[in-house]
Amino acid sequence: MSAPKLSIVNLRKEFSDGSVAAVDGIDLDVAAGETVALLGSSGCGKSTTLNMVVGLEEPTSGDIRIDGKSVVGVPPGQRNVGLVFQDYAVFTSMSVRQNLAFGLKVRGIARSEIARAVDEVAELLGMADRLDARARDLGGSELQRVAIGRTLVTKPDILLLDEPLSNLEAAARLAMRKELRRLQKEAGLTIVYVTHDQVEALSLADRIAVMSAGKIKQVEKASIICDQPGHLFVAGFMGSPPMNLIRGKVDGSGGGLSFARDGFALTLPDGIALDPAEAAGQVVLGLRPEAIRLAPQDSDTLAATVQQVEPRGPEAVLTLDCAGQSLKVIVPASGRPQEGADVHLAFDRSALVLFSGKTDLRLPLHAGEAA
């Protein structure tokens, strides 16, 4: 990556009334023009991280650098970081034009320059014909566009978006996701995007940082994080349903390794070379629901019973009992089996991953390979 636009270095925040750190030593680089999502459930420290970047909270320790320069202690107004919340923070009594102009007006910018900047941002947001509308007459997604526009007119180095689509109806949320993708491209924005919604993170971010209990568990490209989770937590969090995770042991040696837990056993692909210390201990096998399919019985399939069928539009999620092991499998809705049916499962073994039972980290499966 070229020199990062934003560097978060070993950042920590303890609130005086709390015994645990809200943000517990996180590191994150964001490149110019990149969108990184901070993804995690409520209370994991996402908003606190953003608040420290914008300057609303001071870190307990660690550093925040913009273009290589520390901004810790620099007042929010001098950081050139824009923050947009889910609550639109738009003045409803003002027009769209007045709202967009507000941030520049309070900075004492010349009128002609404000007018130019407002026109430019209105154009970018597709709101050029709405400049004279009263904010109180706007719908949710228009209001959110104005809120983003109010920040964009100030030309922030970094745009921070904190759950910006949470207050929108499903259809408006979809439209705004598209709008944000267009903005990212056209304005080349550097964005840190906070969300608890993984579909939003997957569709908007270049990379996703998965947070849990104040820590970043993994930062990875959105395109591969579901298939290549580096940490057991991420494997159990990403995807709907998430990866099947089975705690067990690896048996055998050389070319004939297999994974076993009670009655459930699966041959591992040829050529796997596990660290002997890890192979001797507990491991967790991970297999995405998409990597298992129903198949005619043969020497390579395992028998299973369908316990639950959950239709989900064009597909269905099956919960199966396979030798005492509960598995989730996604199948096409048409031709799905009935509850109670006996089926056979074929496994895409090339898609399986193993995690250390000791560290919860993904294990390299081949000599010299990084997990």
Ligand SMILES: Nc1ncnc2c1ncn2[C@@H]1O[C@H](COP(=O)(O)OP(=O)(O)OP(=O)(O)O)[C@@H](O)[C@H]1O
């Ligand atoms: N001002 C504060 N004083 C004390 N504790 C706080 C304060 N702000 C946040 N916390 C605590 O810090 C932890 C992280 O909160 P934070 O709001 O950053 O999480 P989050 O991931 O953004 O969650 P949410 O999506 O619910 O906002 C929580 O346990 C929260 O209760």
